[in-house]
Amino acid sequence: MDKASHSNVLRAAAVLAPIQDEVMERGSVAASRERCVSLHGLNPERVGRPGVLTAVEIQDHREPIADLLSLSQGEVQRLFELLAEQDYVVMLTDPQGVALGFRSTELVLDACSNAGVLPGSIWSEEMQGTNGIALCIREQRALSVVMQDHFASSLASVSCTVAPVFGAGGQFAAALNVTTLRASDRATQAVVRQVVIASARRIENLYFDRRNVGQTILRVSRHGDFCDAAVESRVALDSSGRVLDATPLAQRILLPAGAPLIGRPLSDVCGMDQWQKAFDGRDLVLQLASGQHFFRVEQPRRQLQAVSAPEKLDRTFDISQPAVEEIIGDDPAVGEAVSMARRLMAHQVPVFVHGETGTGKSALARALHVDAGGRPDKFVGINCAAISAELIESELFGYRPGAFTGASRHGSRGRLLEANGGTLFLDEIGDMPFGLQTRLLQVLSDGEFTPVGATRPVQVRFALIAASLHDVAQLVREGRFREDLYFRLAGATVRLPALRRRDDLEQLIERAVIGASQRVGRRAPLLTVAAMKALLAHGWPGNLRELHHAMRFAVAMDSDGKIDLADLPPPLGQRGALRDGSPTGRRAAIEAALQRCGWNVSEAAISLGVSRATLHRRIRDLGIARPG
Numbered sequence: 001m002d003k004a005s006h007s008n009v010l011r012a013a014a015v016l017a018p019i020q021d022e023v024m025e026r027g028s029v030a031a032s033r034e035r036c037v038s039l040h041g042l043n044p045e046r047v048g049r050p051g052v053l054t055a056v057e058i059q060d061h062r063e064p065i066a067d068l069l070s071l072s073q074g075e076v077q078r079l080f081e082l083l084a085e086q087d088y089v090v091m092l093t094d095p096q097g098v099a100l101g102f103r104s105t106e107l108v109l110d111a112c113s114n115a116g117v118l119p120g121s122i123w124s125e126e127m128q129g130t131n132g133i134a135l136c137i138r139e140q141r142a143l144s145v146v147m148q149d150h151f152a153s154s155l156a157s158v159s160c161t162v163a164p165v166f167g168a169g170g171q172f173a174a175a176l177n178v179t180t181l182r183a184s185d186r187a188t189q190a191v192v193r194q195v196v197i198a199s200a201r202r203i204e205n206l207y208f209d210r211r212n213v214g215q216t217i218l219r220v221s222r223h224g225d226f227c228d229a230a231v232e233s234r235v236a237l238d239s240s241g242r243v244l245d246a247t248p249l250a251q252r253i254l255l256p257a258g259a260p261l262i263g264r265p266l267s268d269v270c271g272m273d274q275w276q277k278a279f280d281g282r283d284l285v286l287q288l289a290s291g292q293h294f295f296r297v298e299q300p301r302r303q304l305q306a307v308s309a310p311e312k313l314d315r316t317f318d319i320s321q322p323a324v325e326e327i328i329g330d331d332p333a334v335g336e337a338v339s340m341a342r343r344l345m346a347h348q349v350p351v352f353v354h355g356e357t358g359t360g361k362s363a364l365a366r367a368l369h370v371d372a373g374g375r376p377d378k379f380v381g382i383n384c385a386a387i388s389a390e391l392i393e394s395e396l397f398g399y400r401p402g403a404f405t406g407a408s409r410h411g412s413r414g415r416l417l418e419a420n421g422g423t424l425f426l427d428e429i430g431d432m433p434f435g436l437q438t439r440l441l442q443v444l445s446d447g448e449f450t451p452v453g454a455t456r457p458v459q460v461r462f463a464l465i466a467a468s469l470h471d472v473a474q475l476v477r478e479g480r481f482r483e484d485l486y487f488r489l490a491g492a493t494v495r496l497p498a499l500r501r502r503d504d505l506e507q508l509i510e511r512a513v514i515g516a517s518q519r520v521g522r523r524a525p526l527l528t529v530a531a532m533k534a535l536l537a538h539g540w541p542g543n544l545r546e547l548h549h550a551m552r553f554a555v556a557m558d559s560d561g562k563i564d565l566a567d568l569p570p571p572l573g574q575r576g577a578l579r580d581g582s583p584t585g586r587r588a589a590i591e592a593a594l595q596r597c598g599w600n601v602s603e604a605a606i607s608l609g610v611s612r613a614t615l616h617r618r619i620r621d622l623g624i625a626r627p628g
Helices: 003-016 028-038 055-086 106-113 132-139 186-211 248-254 272-279 324-328 332-346 361-371 389-397 434-446 472-477 483-490 505-519 529-537 543-557 573-580 583-596 601-608 612-622
Strands: 088-093 099-103 143-146 159-166 172-180 216-221 232-237 243-246 284-288 291-298 351-354 379-383 423-427 463-468 493-495
Touching: 028 132, 055 088, 055 099, 055 172, 055 186, 055 332, 055 361, 088 106, 088 132, 132 143, 132 159, 132 172, 143 186, 159 186, 172 186, 186 232, 216 248, 232 248, 243 248, 324 332, 332 351, 332 361, 332 493, 351 361, 361 379, 361 423, 361 463, 379 389, 389 434, 434 483, 472 483, 505 529, 505 543, 583 601, 583 612, 601 612
Parallel strands: 351 463, 351 493, 379 423, 423 463
Antiparallel strands: 088 099, 088 172, 143 159, 159 172, 216 232, 216 291, 232 243, 284 291
16 A cells, blocks of 8 residues: 555544544554554455354364353353443453453344454454454553544444453453443543453452462452452462462562562562561551552462452352352363363264262353353253153143143243254253153254144254263163163263262362352351361262352351351251151251251251252151241
């Protein structure tokens, strides 16, 4: 492009997208526009919609930051709920600008799709011109690109605010972006930017803690209460006090001159006599060149981190379900199995999950659906053991109005059609009637089925995840499960180990305490040695679900910042009697729990490690009545 043409295009861009602030004209946006013309050869009126990756390509981008994406889900959801009423979309991108984490209402998503704001979309300056994600990645700082700041005229109605998330050694790991199609201005986005920065900081610190499990962590805060990770930074130390890792904010606070902090002994910042107070368990206040800051040392596996406000939970899912990071934990075998399942899902290969009750089969299925780019409303689950053999066919395949006596006059779409374009999760598939297995196999083979009472087939396409606590191979040998359907599923089997067989049980217990504390917005209490020994010795027949309930009970009972034996559901062994004992033993365990909890069924269910619905059913079946 010659000099005259270059000037003409740049001038046209300025007319189509005038910069809203004269200061910005000399800064990032002006420099980006210059690159759009001189380096990328773009024209503001000819910039197309961003490219969107396939499911397989998305999975390739997810894998390098899989831990970060998993840890960020709660904060991304919280940020979305905070801004959803203002029609914001929330995205978490990788360092290449690919939108991986994505939250939006269906109404806003329809509008944003016209601008290319979609899961898997690629936001590079080379292709899309000036945009917030690309600028954040380039400059590695929080910023806003407001409406006509964008180079492309097609993005002139869009405003986005972005903040970076840094990983190991201060390397750029992800960009947290919020986008709206509503008319906005720089003042509004400046306020939004502070909210996004806070969320990015929480994610960054969670990611730091995960990477440095087992290390001594120095927490740095502007406030002495250490109640919000958004105003904190982190330093990881080895046993000699040498810095192993640090967040960029900690680097700026401790060594503002810019000298690298990683690799230095902490005594380079100030004398070790000062730091010794923190290592002795006391909070430390230091007046540094960067101002006054508070310091707290977290010893590995002894004291748990502070937590931020509780996350709002998706009401469509069981509150007792463990998060996917709890399922994986620090067990390499589980991590490898989950990684394999993610790749299989990306290639539309059915996945079979085997594990005891409470090991997290349902939570893993939902996580695999989200990882594959699925929308939350397109995850459809059905428990084959919870529906009678007479009803499960119409529940799955749907029916036309008047198809049978008692049918709804409006008919039913059925779960297969509800899952079309998403994921169908068949829990306890080993309990599916044999004849229905034949129909399911036909759907998997042909991609179509005929609803009950219909004459024409309908086509469907969905990812399938099946799960069972039974040995399905044994069911095949007994003639209770179709061999061809089993082989269709068994080649992609993920086995979730029982909690009592896991090598990382202690870490899972600690994380369960953190999770229980998050639900009530509390700082996580300490576990005494006696309490930890009791928890490690327990058989955990209910696995992660039982652990989750037990820690919620313990956190509720804690009154002094420490969980001791007296705070645990008394005794843990009673839950075994509830599940495995005689009717007399189960009745005694339930009555004892109800009396202990003042006949509050919800609290009694938590102490027994079962759901409220299960306890109500056991009370009814055993004829238990409240005295008086």
